[in-house]
Amino acid sequence: MAFEINGKTYETDEEGYLANLSDWNTDVAGRMATEDDCDLSENHWEVIKFLRDYYEEYQIAPAVRVLTKAIGKRLGKDKGNSKYLYELFPYGPAKQACKYAGLPKPTGCV
Amino acid sequence: MKQIDWSSLVINESGKAVKKFMYVNRHAPHGTIYPLEGLEVVLIGAAFDQDVSMAFIGDGVFQLNKGQDTADSGMKNVALTYGALGDYEVTKLYVEQESLDERGLELNDLMNLTWEDEEENWAEKPSIQVVSRAQLSDLLEQQDVILNF
Numbered sequence: 001m002a003f004e005i006n007g008k009t010y011e012t013d014e015e016g017y018l019a020n021l022s023d024w025n026t027d028v029a030g031r032m033a034t035e036d037d038c039d040l041s042e043n044h045w046e047v048i049k050f051l052r053d054y055y056e057e058y059q060i061a062p063a064v065r066v067l068t069k070a071i072g073k074r075l076g077k078d079k080g081n082s083k084y085l086y087e088l089f090p091y092g093p094a095k096q097a098c099k100y101a102g103l104p105k106p107t108g109c110v
Numbered sequence: 111m112k113q114i115d116w117s118s119l120v121i122n123e124s125g126k127a128v129k130k131f132m133y134v135n136r137h138a139p140h141g142t143i144y145p146l147e148g149l150e151v152v153l154i155g156a157a158f159d160q161d162v163s164m165a166f167i168g169d170g171v172f173q174l175n176k177g178q179d180t181a182d183s184g185m186k187n188v189a190l191t192y193g194a195l196g197d198y199e200v201t202k203l204y205v206e207q208e209s210l211d212e213r214g215l216e217l218n219d220l221m222n223l224t225w226e227d228e229e230e231n232w233a234e235k236p237s238i239q240v241v242s243r244a245q246l247s248d249l250l251e252q253q254d255v256i257l258n259f
Binding site for chain 1: 156157186187188190198228232
């Protein structure tokens with residue numbers, strides 16, 4: 001599968017995850033969110049940014065349990081809980097946010 | 111696999127029996143798929159609230175070597191992922207002393223892997239423990255499940 005922004009084509013896998021990590025930019029995230037009827041707020045971007053940094057450091061997308069705990073530690077307890085993260089990303093914080101962040105499906109996502 | 115002694119099982123928070131899982135790593139990194147596959151199984155298995163540990167024996171100790179750089183091979187640097195084990199609550203990495211000695215390595219040559227203890231205000235603690243062959247043999251004896259990679 002693929003989609004196009006400003007004449008550039010972006011390849012994705014059958015679930016909509018970006019095929020090439022290095023293709024990612026904020027327009028890609030915005031486009032994916034629009035297709036899910038999701039408006040990206042500052043709070044969404046904070047989680048997307050966090051996931052990209054985590055991948056850069058450890059070469060994996062964290063499982064949702066790990067993401068929740070790590071967010072809690074870095075951004076505060078009021079954000080490090082499933083309720084907050086599922087409100088932002090109703091399709092599942094790890095899955096949906098990782099997709100917008102241009103990462104592969106999380107390791108340990110069962 | 112040895113018989114499970116059900117009477118000795120610990121029960122976790124969700125009321126399920128906890129078994130002791132040890133993942134034994136015996137291969138040098140990057141040359142084969144074993145280390146990567148083993149690591150992925152550990153990370154996926156970590157979701158099931160079991161008592162998980164990893165052992166590094168023989169050339170497996172090279173997996174923890176500091177400063178691995180895969181840029182020229184065009185491969186993803188899997189070594190960085192060991193740093194996430196603490197986040198997955200995999201906090202017991204046993205490295206065999208004899209295997210280090212035989213390869214001219216010491217603890218200082220290995221990555222500084224840590225985990226943060228939430229109960230002690232996120233205090234950083236070392237994950238790697240160097241153990242003798244005899245100690246590792248005892249640890250293997252205590253496991254319910256041993257998986258080799």
